[in-house]
Amino acid sequence: MRIAVVTDSAAGFAPEWSAAGGLADGVRVVAMPVLVGHDILTGEHDDVTAPLMVALAAGADVRTSRPSPGQFDRVYRSLAEEGYDGVVSVHLSGQLSGTVEAARMASSRSVLPIEVIDTRTAGMAQGRAALSALAAVQRGGDLQTAAAAAAMAARASALYFYVPSLEQLRRGGRIPAAAGWLGTLLSVRVILHVQGGRLVPLERLRSAPKALQRLEEVVLADAAARVGAVDLTVHHFGNEAEAVALAGRIEAAGGGRVTTAPCPSVLAAHAGLGVVAVTVSPSVRS
Template identity: 50%
Template structure:
């Protein structure tokens, strides 16, 4: 596999030189937590499409990125109102793939939230079977900017003129080296959504327990349990710092997600920067609504990835 520059932070369109012929379009879903300004730089010519994931608050259905649902979702979570999520329809993916074909692309790489947490990849596969343009559907086995980093690598590889197999390979290898660690003040939303499995049996319903969780093998799994929120956040920092220290110097890249607690996320990012001085400043962003609906208010998530170029 050819080597090419990989993104170390949200990549500006001007920083991604186009090959003479860009053969592969990239499609993803809004669980990738990509920065809106970054997305807009690549969508005009069809190189990237982000399919919104639906969130239902009460009886109203909102599309991530299409509707401003942050305040509505925050109020619903705070009040205990009904919040549900769903996968995009196969028809939405079919439209995205046909649009790529109309733009003149020869193939599509479609990168999606872990199939252990959502049926989104299945919907993409159903759509891929309906179109004539070849589509490589990738189960990211992760969420948030861990998925997003793979999408960024895919966009850069496609801009370099790589074919679908190579684009998929770059994305998968970057995502395989990316970890997700997070703290939630309460397991209630994860329990309601059926997203915790083993974590639920480990932590039970003990309200004093503050869990630190991770995404492993595409599933949410428990790492540790502590007795206070302050200790949970401190321990999250320690886990991230240890992960960073285990990676090649100068390679780790960090992202911090939050929902309803931006100032806390900014403070966490500042402390992580002090503990990881060789890392660029962590990217800070709200957790996508489709993920926040399950994690709940006050979530803090840290993604640890690398900027190194994947090779065979």
Template identity: 50%
Template sequence: MRTAVVTDSAAALPADWVTDFAADGRLTVVPMPVMVGAEIYGEGEDDITDTIAVALATGTPVKTSRPSPGQFEQAYLAALRRGFEAVVSVHISGALSGTADSARLAATRVGIPVEVVDSKTVGMALGMGVQSAVVAAADGRPAAEVRAFAEDRMARTKVYFYVPSLEQLRRGGRIGAAASLWGTMFAIKPILAVDDGKIVPLEKVRSAARAVARLEEIVVADAAARPAGQARLAVHHFGNPGEAAELAGRLAAALPEVPPAQISSLPAVLAAHAGLGVLAVIVGESSTPQKEPPLVR
């Protein structure tokens, strides 16, 4: 069965990897809109990293929105025209964005079966699931199995991150005003996680240096507890590539059996909420080929 995979730019997929699999239409990444002041940009369509960084530094409003149903409709119809028989559409957590809702609406308008998946995660935790889906699709798996491979891998990922300030998360409605004010008053540097699709506090630390060190400790403990040879890491940053490289280096030294972490800038749609100076680490597991797919729901 020929199955196409659609996702959104919050998946933080490496550009060269996307290029390899998008050529025949097997993978489509729908850009998520980012509004900087009065201007609207498309993630992946416009070079907006510097624009957002300047906006965040100067206090210019930065907001995000979900792609329109029409954008997904176009992606699904393109798959149909290319001869695909089904689509698996995997998206950023529904608790953080209405993207999956747009995809579901679009799915009702097209003449090709579409399985919409709320990943309940973000960044390369979502990206790892998409990669597993694409590999399963390339292997000729039916849509239900492609979905199952994606969901299985995403269920085995964790997202941990540190933000220097909670203000941008407050502005975007991802945390409450009281939490932001409390954090600011007491100089708290929070370590956050994504749990069941939502951003939740993990620990509260009193200094930036200690917060980054504790983030590293949490990641090392998680990765070390994974099945032998299976742990995989990704590090995201925004405006602080040097810090990300240093963190990745320390993780490599602490986890010599784990492949080096993939380092990339946080997608603009996520950076708009996390703010400058964010450090995020995704802990996942290898997408080892299996003779049998995970349990299909």
């Protein structure tokens, strides 16, 4: 039984993975559009990063949109034509985007059996859920086994991040303007995490250095409390050197295997320049 894995670009796969064959045959990534003014950017990495950075720095109107159900229709149809027997479709939290709902709409009319997974997270926490499904397939697992592996990995993953300002998140509607904590946090540095699929403040601090130090402490405590090996990814946008330094400190402290990757453009559009996000997940083994 040939099972494919589909995810979306919020998964945050590092650009070199595809070039190096890190994403195997049978994996498809559906692009999530970023709207800068009247321009629609649908790629990832260099073709989106530069114009998005300029737009965010200039305070331009930046928005995101879910992929259309038609995009998923085309991907699922292509996989059927290639001879796949089923699909595990692994997506960004439904509390943050309508992407998973678009996938469900398309899956309901596909000729293939499709298991759609709302990871209730983002970035490489979502990405490692997709990789867990792939690993299950590579071990000979069926559709249900691969879907269960993705769901389990998503539940076991954590996403923490520091943003220099909450203003971009507020403008994008990812934190409600009426939230009781918002007015008291706009002037401070905040560490957030994803809880129940939503963005929730974890700690507030008065300076960027203190916030980054505390982010490191939170991540190391999470990794140390887990049983078994963990994989971590430090996402960055406009501050790669800062992310690389943080990754080095985490790895040196025994936090686990750490990689760095650009923040997915669809997330950076809301988090803004200077975001540092860290995912903590059980190691994926094929």
